[in-house]
Amino acid sequence: MRRDGALSFATATFRGFTGRCPNCGIGKLFRAFLKPVAHCSSCGEPLGHIRADDGPAWLTILITGHLVIPALLMVEQRTSWPEWVAMIFWSALVVLLVLLLLPRSKGAFIGAIWQTNGPGSEKQAD
Template sequence: MSDLSDTSLHDGAESASVAASTSPAAERDTWPAVWRGYRGRCPKCGSGPVLRGYLKVRDHCPVCREELHHHRADDGPAYLTILIVGHIMAPGLLWVFTTWRPEPLILMTIFLVGCIGLSLYLLPRLKGAIVGFQWARGMHGFAAPR
């Protein structure tokens, strides 16, 4: 009797795992989608651009026609940009100041340009990464139709 119940439990687990693996939402790997978004590409196909301008997300991918208007990136990319830039530039500022003691105007100019440049570089990439993350996890309307 226990052999029969073990077999039926095993078959039930297999059918559940097969059903979960064949669903469209389960096929979306998170890290490849985030990496494609970081590179500014569609999280689904990796070919079409995800952004229409500097920060404007396209309504749909021009290559695979995946709808992207569901995204809710909002202030997430700005918060991540501030976090990353602050954690890179603050120790750098301290190290440069204690090592070379440059004039304050020179120090301010160098780090101001560095902060602005790094922020402008990271902001669209992090927005694409967040859209890719939301797409991979099926958040905010990106879930597959049932």
């Protein structure tokens, strides 16, 4: 059962960020890497209809870019490692950050959309 008005935006977003149901904070939000569950296993809140669209990808790219580019510029000025090592290292760092951040970003967006009943939270007619 949805607790209308009882949860703050920050709480719902944080619960989504941690991969938990924004309503109860107990049930899992994802059944696969980026696939949200249809309903929370703990409280039954419908979550599968919430579409985060491009928001999580935008946030992931924003954070990854702001972390990697300054680090890359600082390190590359101070080191003289071979180009192939640099290419593998920075590429692997970007892939790792994206894999870590993307599900968390999607969870945060789902939590925020759920809390605000924002666009993307309309139930689809089945």
